[in-house]
Amino acid sequence: MLFSESVLFICIFVSTLLVSFQICVCEDVKHMTKEERVLLREEARDMFYHAYNAYMENAYPADELMPLSCAGRYRGVSPNRGDIDDSMGNFSLTLIDTLDTLVVLGDLAEFAHAVKLVIKDVCFDNDIVVSVFETNIRVLGGLLSAHILTDYLQQRDGIMPWYKGELLSMAKDVGYRLLPAFNTTTGIPYARVNLKHGIKSDRLEYARETCTACAGSMILEMAALSRLTGEREFEERAHKAMDALWKMRHRGSDLMGTVLNVHSGDWVRRDSGVGAGIDSYYEYCLKAYILLGDNKYLNRFNRHYNAVMKYISQGPLLLDVHMHR
Structure with a gap:
């Protein structure tokens, strides 16, 4: 596909999304009937x-x-x-x-x-x-x-x-x-x-490389295992991993990268978004607060959420950006 054709395709695709979004917003919301829900x-x-x-x-x-x-x-x-x-x-x-x-x-x-x-x-x-x-x-x-x-x-x-x-x-x-x-x-x-x-x-x-989602999606299960067995090491290890990830965020934007080195703590991929490779880290920040009642996880989620809404959310789209933007 030629470059001009690619640009045209992208423009048509984005325009279609925008029109669809406007239609969804303007139409009256219709609730499903009980029969439809049962079906x-x-x-x-x-x-x-x-x-x-x-x-x-x-x-x-x-x-x-x-x-x-x-x-x-x-x-x-x-x-x-x-x-x-x-x-x-x-x-x-x-x-x-x-x-x-x-x-x-x-x-x-x-x-x-x-x-x-x-x-x-x-x-x-x-x-x-x-x-x-x-x-x-x-x-x-x-x-x-x-x-x-x-x-x-x-x-x-x-x-x-x-x-x-x-x-x-x-x-x-x-x-x-x-x-x-x-x-x-x-x-x-x-x-x-x-x-x-x-x-x-x-x-x-x-x-030595892992993705942010893989590294940051351990706390719920590990904490539950510790609480159920009385053996604290599982939860402590998962907390330490989450704390290390939080320190690795970009201090100016509060965004996270996608791939990192588990020993040096350096980012290998600095692109940031809400898709594969990073998504469940954000999820686990909020759910860790819900499960454990630890306010630090709610604070982290809110900081990341505000960053996502400021830099990544563009109209109806969620775009990948550089974490140091």
Whole structure:
């Protein structure tokens, strides 16, 4: 595409967005009827069970279902897809990530069955390099939420009397396997860790870069793990990482970069936005305040929010800018 054609395409695209935005603002807002809400609710339920049943029938205990072959995807067995596979650790990722959804849908019988499967089949002592971020939010978060919900259901309904806190024990196991990633000069975690050997490999020791979202999306799960187990190290490590990130913001703009060096604390990519690579850091600042009641996180969120609105929010668009703007 020629440069002039590219410019024309961009102009048309932006103009369309602006017109659409004006139409949305000017039209009267119409609320959905109860029947429409019920219809959409059931459609969402059907979509969930289509995916869940397909996984359980064709892929479990693999991490994922491969939709074309209807087979399970295992690390080290299935064809490698590069970095995208770092979310998988041969620990039944899809099932762990789905546990709390079963409770939201009110399917307590299947939830109890799924919890039993996780307790019986899942092991984390695997010689596999995984994403610290993905393992934290999906595996550690999934185990913790399922434990909390099980405890709640036991007290409310008296169900699952056989459960004795096994998911919390598994969550603590995962937490300890993630802790070696925090052994950096800044306290900001490595992007990846070996579930069995920690950081003891050349591939990991020399991989010094991580994104802001990966580094700043640990505090919720780690703090919850500490509060539930009484072991403070998880929360302390996550607080230290968040404090280090806050010190790395640009003092003039309060914006964050996207990629950084975990040892030197230098920014590798100084572009700032609200998309992939940085988004959940802002989210975790606010949610850390909500969960922990620590005002410093609310202050940080407000400072970042004001910076985003001043430099990044341009009309209906959110643009990437240089953090030192």
